[in-house]
Amino acid sequence: MSPKLSGRRKFLRDSAALVGLAAGAGVAPPADAQMSSSESPPKDCKDTEDLIAYGERSHYVKSVRIPVKERMSPDEFGMTFHVTSPLQDSVGIITASSLHYVATHRGSYIPDINPQEHRLMIHGMVDRPLIFTVDELKRLPYVTRVHFLECSGNRAKPTHKTVQETHGMTSCCEWTGVPLSLLLKEAGVQSGASFVVAEGAETVKGATSLPLAKCMDDCLVCYGQNGEPVRPQHGFPLRLIVPGYEGIHNVKYLRRIKVVEKHYMTYNDYGHLAADARVAALNRQVGPKSVITFPSGEQKLPGPGFYEITGLAWSGSGAVRSVDVSLDGGQTWTPAELRSPAYPMAHTRFGFHWKWDGKECVIMSRCTDELGTVQPTRAEIAKYWNVPNDKDLQIKGLDNSVFPWRVASDGSVYNGLA
């Protein structure tokens, strides 16, 4: 039998089962399908003009972002600091804009910018300084891409309970905008230039130094996020997306691009400064990374049986090539399946069939990116820096270490670093 025929037979079999179910519901409910039996139909939600204009999720869905414990948002000044995304509830690869993590460098207000008054200026070492309105930028050729963002603060600690705490400072959206390279070519970059300073319009005018090579490669000046304008918490009306780089480089409220001859040591730059060039490199670009989102901390498996382990993988160096899962604390690894497109510098969803026998175990995932770089374990990182692999291990640069969940025999899931 050819695989094609086998697939068709399977389809026919599954279809027959569905027809049987439908017929059963109409005639006599099968004993194991009582949920579809005699209960009254669901109550209706009365629509309102507001909800017809702009819909909202079911009130049964309670998934929310949570500020990091170390410093509340809003803080005593009304500023937002770091807010985590509920990865334990995530499905697919796109983070709803309302649930996308939010981070500001040292706390910042969310500005209320009128897009009609907002401008983007490109100047410095260019032949033709240019200034654009948002509407003018929208007239230019654009691209739509899926990219993750991740904060450098996204590092799991033994005290964290949930995947929202350990890994919730990353999210992934569909971004639409004009390639920065197009704007820089229009302005005409002069020889001798090697960096740009990108600056936002919020109160602190957050700025970052970016290598010109990266700007000419794949950075985007975005006005679109998940099918609508970029949200205020994420940079309305314009956000610079720097794929694969640490979150802070993705300047919100982008108002100015200055082409310069060297690194400009802005406030944001100095705040992440390292003494070692290796740490500086590890700080800049996100390494291959993954985490299991189900089952994860504070979830509970009702008993032994079949479960689909699922999680997210991503890399700042390109697309995810493969993901492996270990059920024995990293002694053996088995390939997982990729369940979504694997876009460059984007979250990629993986799945893994698992029949849990009810015994305590430690589950973990590791990702390999298109360059063949494998997500390292904490032991490998400790060996590289020649330091002890214990609970005090401080991972230098952005933390992309393999992360364990411990599944207890009663089905409870705990942080494996605890």
Add this chain to the structure above:
Amino acid sequence: MGSRKLLLLVMILGLWQTGRAQSPTYGVGRTPTDEEIRKLDISIGPDGKELPPGSGTAAQGAGLFVRKACFGCHGETGSGGPAPTLIRSDGKTKSPYPCLVPCVNDSNPMAFHSPYATTIWDYINRAMPLTKEGTLKPSEVYALTAYILFKNGIIKEDEVMDAQSLPKVKMPNRDHFALAPEWKHGTPRLQGYP
């Protein structure tokens, strides 16, 4: 007919002329005026070439620290407030917030971690004081920068900070930092890292 063709030619030439003021390929956007660039360009690089005229001393800065209510967020002694520590503390006063990595607070405030004094000037100028950002005059920014540098033991009390002297201040972290290597598409973030 002939005059209409001439008119068309004049219009095209006219468009070509104004085209210089727009992006060359798409003809979108315009050239900012020198005044617009001057107003928006608040970036101060490490060599300080964008620093404006003006000057200030630590003594003047001490007065401004009070008059501009900097102490309200940064603490009377420049430490222990909710906002980042400005003057290295004696260890008794501590920021209520945990430090990020690297920690640039308490024992390692900006004057000690930033390799250039220009970064301090730039940040005060663009982002302080809270809710009144951008209202300080250049001489006030020079004075506040001088105050921070003096109180951290980096310059003398009577040193005048201006566009010439500020970039020359030798900061404690001037020779103890590294930038990431040149970035290239399709390369791992660090060769040899597991």
